[in-house]
Amino acid sequence: MKIKSVKSHVLSYDLDEELGYSQQYYARRTAHLVAVETDDGLVGWGECFGPGNVALANKVIVEQVIAPMVVGESAFDRERLWHKVYNLLRDHGQKGMPMQALSGVDIALWDLFGKVTGQPLYNLVGGRCRERIAVYGYGMMLRRDTAGLAARFAAEAAEIEAAGFRATKMKVGLGPKADIELVRAVRASLGEDTRLMVDANHCYTTPDALYVGRAMDELDIYWFEEPVAPEEDQAGYAELRRTLRTNISGGEAEFSRWGWRPLLENRCLDIAQPEVCALGGISEYLKVLAMAHAHFTPVINHVWGSAVAVATNMHLLAAMPHMPGGLHPFEPMLEFDTTPNLFRDEMLREPLDIQQQVKDSGGWVALPKGPGHGAVPDPDFLDRYRIA
Numbered sequence: 001m002k003i004k005s006v007k008s009h010v011l012s013y014d015l016d017e018e019l020g021y022s023q024q025y026y027a028r029r030t031a032h033l034v035a036v037e038t039d040d041g042l043v044g045w046g047e048c049f050g051p052g053n054v055a056l057a058n059k060v061i062v063e064q065v066i067a068p069m070v071v072g073e074s075a076f077d078r079e080r081l082w083h084k085v086y087n088l089l090r091d092h093g094q095k096g097m098p099m100q101a102l103s104g105v106d107i108a109l110w111d112l113f114g115k116v117t118g119q120p121l122y123n124l125v126g127g128r129c130r131e132r133i134a135v136y137g138y139g140m141m142l143r144r145d146t147a148g149l150a151a152r153f154a155a156e157a158a159e160i161e162a163a164g165f166r167a168t169k170m171k172v173g174l175g176p177k178a179d180i181e182l183v184r185a186v187r188a189s190l191g192e193d194t195r196l197m198v199d200a201n202h203c204y205t206t207p208d209a210l211y212v213g214r215a216m217d218e219l220d221i222y223w224f225e226e227p228v229a230p231e232e233d234q235a236g237y238a239e240l241r242r243t244l245r246t247n248i249s250g251g252e253a254e255f256s257r258w259g260w261r262p263l264l265e266n267r268c269l270d271i272a273q274p275e276v277c278a279l280g281g282i283s284e285y286l287k288v289l290a291m292a293h294a295h296f297t298p299v300i301n302h303v304w305g306s307a308v309a310v311a312t313n314m315h316l317l318a319a320m321p322h323m324p325g326g327l328h329p330f331e332p333m334l335e336f337d338t339t340p341n342l343f344r345d346e347m348l349r350e351p352l353d354i355q356q357q358v359k360d361s362g363g364w365v366a367l368p369k370g371p372g373h374g375a376v377p378d379p380d381f382l383d384r385y386r387i388a
């Protein structure tokens with residue numbers, strides 16, 4: 001089974017409503033899918049993290065830098081090909097876009113392995129560790145009209161809860177005092193048993209994060225995500241983790257086992273959030289997962305993107321061992337974006353249908369189907385939204 005071609009599909013559409021996080025507002029949604037075809041006609045699908053123009057640049061890396069390194073090679077040789085690409089690109093980027101591009105190719109090779117063996121991805125990466133997966137619904141994105149935001153967030157939190165989610169996540173980024181008011185408003189609108197997480201997208205200095213975090217400690221916040229810059233300020237993470245009662249989470253912007261090693265060794269995180277479509281694909285995710293568990297750091301995957309990324313993460317969560325174990329062990333959760341996303345909800349002929357399952361079950365989703373990750377994009381859908 002030799003690799004015949006590697007192609008990128010960059011999709012985009014205009015959102016009905018602009019959304020924001022602490023770094024920017026955005027009005028378009030983008031997805032970057034990678035198709036790896038073999039000489040016997042099988043196609044595996046992967047996805048690269050990176051929105052907007054980043055996706056366009058990553059397409060060039062996938063098709064013009066990585067493809068010539070892997071075409072003609074055996075599609076089974078995932079580890080050898082991963083290291084071939086990594087070693088050849090080391091001098092040009094051990095983090096960031098080259099790793100995002102490699103991630104999409106690696107995920108497609110795992111999907112091919114599933115298709116050729118007829119097995120769901122979770123069986124290829126260790127088998128089932130659970131029969132269903134808890135889901136948390138994130139929303140409460142920033143808007144330009146900041147005056148009415150607290151009331152708007154409170155209403156949205158109640159809607160997410162009413163949709164069946166037992167855990168939810170909000171954005172902050174208006175500044176420390178205003179952020180505390182936002183968190184207070186959302187917490188007050190949720191039931192006591194509903195978990196609330198807060199995502200800062202690294203907008204604070206460490207002293208400001210401590211100020212906001214101390215308020216969160218009183219508001220029963222489950223985690224405080226990316227309070228400070230992800231890899232540049234590991235000492236800040238460690239200080240926050242030592243000082244605050246609220247769990248400190250992060251890692252979505254970290255890459256490879258070598259990037260993750262100091263984050264874990266320096267005890268920066270209570271909860272690790274690796275992004276499989278960025279850090280190096282499934283091959284590298286499994287190494288980072290093992291390393292996180294070696295440090296007794298629980299993992300809750302960062303999930304963003306189309307149905308390919310969501311399905312891949314569902315398989316990885318299905319196969320994630322409990323850490324630590326017990327009668328009532330720590331359960332990972334599937335991150336689910338409650339804002340409109342056609343690339344997740346309408347790209348597959350057989351949709352993942354997460355929203356209905358969450359509503360019917362009170363916050364859970366069944367294990368995904370295979371073979372591979374099971375997400376096969378509808379070619380007509382790709383034609384409709386492809387921009388490159």
Ligand code: CA
Pocket residue numbers: 199201225226252
């Ligand atoms: Ca985040």
